[in-house]
Amino acid sequence: MASPSVSLIVRPRGKPIKGLPETTTVGPTDSAAELYKKIAASSKFSVHRIRITKGSDGSAIPNSSSVTIQQTGLRNKSTVDVKDLGPQIAWETVFIVEYLGPLIFHPLLYFLRPIIYNTSSPPSELQTLSLILISLHFIKREYETVFVHRFSLATMPARNIFKNCAHYWLAAGLNIAYWIYSPNAPTAGPSNPLITYAGVALFVIGELGNLSTHYTLRNLRRPGSTDRGIPMGLGFSLVTCPNYMFETMAWLGICMINWSLSTAIFLVLAVGQMAAWARKKEMKYRKEFGDKYKRKRFYILPGIY
Structure with missing residues (x-):
């Protein structure tokens, strides 16, 4: 019946x-x-x-x-x-648009240096290296958005895209690009090979570690599902969100290469936001998984926060 x-x-x-x-x-x-x-x-x-x-x-x-x-x-x-x-907009679209800003501003200001700064001097090795690393970072983010991430929420209010984009288009894009490609920037001078190599090493380790943790998180969630398991693997025994830890390492490497205050400000803003997200994630894991979850003392930076 x-x-x-x-x-x-x-x-x-x-x-x-x-x-x-x-x-x-x-x-x-x-x-x-x-x-x-x-x-x-x-x-x-x-x-x-x-x-x-x-x-x-x-x-x-x-x-x-x-x-x-x-x-x-x-x-x-x-x-x-x-x-x-x-009106709603897909989270995948939001991420793609967000990361597009730096990929526009950095090559634009780099190749238009003679016009923007009224200079005939060619870009330095550090300026070229900065362009390559920052571009690689955001190309990787675009790749992850399309091929790696599985979003727990399908959409967000369309009006929020302007606020979300401001962080990347202005802080990571225009602000950093304008200062580091200037003929008067620290990047315009000679490099310290030891610091530069250390910065590149930090960047590579950070980017690869970040990519690895994103694949770990992806595999915790079945396609079309919002259910997930307890994350384990690279970095997860140290902090709640090792993806943020590795993200911080990558940007610290960029800071060591260009020595720009604008990059340092962006890093501080980003770490502050990621730290808040990581704390919420830890509280969510504790509530969702209970005694099955091994509580973390540090959310994003081992020994610090």
Whole structure:
């Protein structure tokens, strides 16, 4: 005998949603994702643009194919609230656009040095090396975005892309590029081979270590799933987020090569943000995995934070 259907009362949360049905019907064994699809189709929205919560207590109903309507606690005549999250943009697109900024500004200012700085002197070895390393860093990031990362969230509000891009387009792109390719920059002078080689070594170790940890994190999550296991492997016994640790190493190597205050400022800003993310990740791991997870004392930098 088939299970009786569940009739839900639907109401908008916040501003009205054109086309939102007053009621909808689902089966108790249907997935919560099916509820999202039905309401999104009626509203002519993407499923990622809406958030559905229970009218009784405001708790979120996940857009998940592994959670049934019955498991959400919804029953016949229950009320659900639907919120319009506004225009969305895919996280993959956001990352691609973010990292594009430095890949535009650095070659642009490097090759247009004679015009921008009114100089006839050719770029120095350190300026050329800086261009190569920074470009390689962001090319690697673009590669990871397309071929490595699996995103737990499909989209973000489209308006946030301007804030996200500012960090990379301005701080890592225009700001660093303008100062390090100047004929008066420290990079315009002779290099100290020992410091330069050490910087390159740090950069290479940092980039390869970062790539390795990203593959580790990728393999923890099955395609199309948000479930994941406990991360183990290179660096994970030292800190919560070794990907951030290796990222810091790579940028420290770049700092040792160009000795630019603008690069140092970007590194400080980046480490501060990554440290906050890493702490949240540690708290999330502790809550999600409980006693199975070996708690970390340091989140991003061994012995420091």
